[in-house]
Amino acid sequence: MSLTSTPNIVVLGTGFSAFSFVKKVDASLLNVTVVSPRNHFLFTPLLPSTTVGTIEFRSIIESIRVARPEVEYIQAYAHSADLERNILVSEGALDQTRFELPYDYLVIAVGSKSNTYGIPGVGEYTLPLKELADARAIRQRIIECFEQAANPAITDTESKHLLQFVVVGGGPTGVEFAAEMNDFLVDDLRKVYPSLLPFVQITVLEGSHQLLGTFDATLQEYTARMFRRQRINVRMGSLVVRVADLRAVELTGPAEAVSERQITVSWTVENRGAVPALLQWYDTVYLSTDPFYDGNDRHVGDLWAGDRVPLGPGETYTAGQAFALPNLGVGERFLLFITDRYENQAETDETDNVLVRPITLVGPDLIVSDSVSPESAVLNGTVDVSWTVTNQGAVPAPADWYDYVVLSANAFLDAFVHASLQPAIGVNWETWREVGMAAATLN
């Protein structure tokens, strides 16, 4: 540093430490340059409130450029520093371009990264809460879950799953988020989605045996009491050290079945993870025309696996259930079985939850023959007609149906398209029988 020139001071970060320093530093005595990927200060204590909209995002940030216009700001990450030559190497936050900055003084206030404690799956399957973008992502996800659950095609079971919110950690941030989420439900969502409220569940997982472990006992007890009253589910001693891995290992069911008839399916699920599967889930069966689980499958039924929880490492359960098959025609079809269909339980491997089993759907085959009717008739008179219906399929025809007698000017059955030309002259309500007899009125 020369004694005559103005010293350069480079500040890394725009968080609590860096921002309060930059706000106070005398910019007439120093050339101040701030290097930070974030162009604003973020007041983290109020971040949980923004996830549910109690406080708007803009209310908890302060732009560095507005707060100190006389300070130079560069949106970049510090990469490394040459402490011999007093050179900082940085990378543009938006385009990763590298550049060097000489400095006389370097203030390092880059904070810390969110710690996943090396727990496999946490990085991939959870939403952190540290930056504004995280709060936005959580808010967006909450809205998506509610909108999805409000879709009329979604079953109650699916709604219950979409609206199960799990907070990992019963420290100040986790407790605050759970409380904010609950207030949001009670104050706002109750009015907007009244029918969905019974499906919502908030669960807080805490590794120790106390919420707010660093606070005094009175506050801990008060929080636990409040959460009980608000029906926030708290699981103490639930240390998420690794996520479980549910795997569908066996599926049995009939090789042949009739559409719309009941079949019994049984399956075995194993937890191949290193830790118990703690969160409740549903097992789901679908029927499909192809062996792929792809969203075009027809829902057959769900089984609540809540009573299997916790499922320890290496533990299995076998469940069975009778389901009525949807009508998917006859032919080669597939039963798809999915454990934890709604992905409640974060897993190290989500790809081994599906089992496929071929099933042949058979059905009846009705044919009509031996129809007897007069060769001539008088308009508005009555005719006697009879016919024979035979089921030449492999299984009984289980449903009721109508037999129709139609008068036509030609030999083609298009009466239902041109009803005025070919009015139905008689309808005979039949359950299945071999020979039909009906008296029809000729119009």
Ligand SMILES: Cc1cc2nc3c(=O)[nH]c(=O)nc-3n(C[C@H](O)[C@H](O)[C@H](O)COP(=O)(O)OP(=O)(O)OC[C@H]3O[C@@H](n4cnc5c(N)ncnc54)[C@H](O)[C@@H]3O)c2cc1C
């Ligand atoms: C949701 C939440 C709630 C909280 N509530 C409270 C509370 O109520 N009370 C309390 O005391 N504490 C609370 N905290 C903790 C508090 O936010 C932190 O202790 C505080 O932010 C730490 O300040 P800091 O300046 O060290 O780092 P931060 O405030 O994290 O700032 C770090 C800065 O460095 C920047 N940076 C990161 N990498 C680089 C890089 N390579 N180069 C340049 N810049 C970089 C970041 O963009 C950021 O601007 C909360 C934290 C969270 C996440």
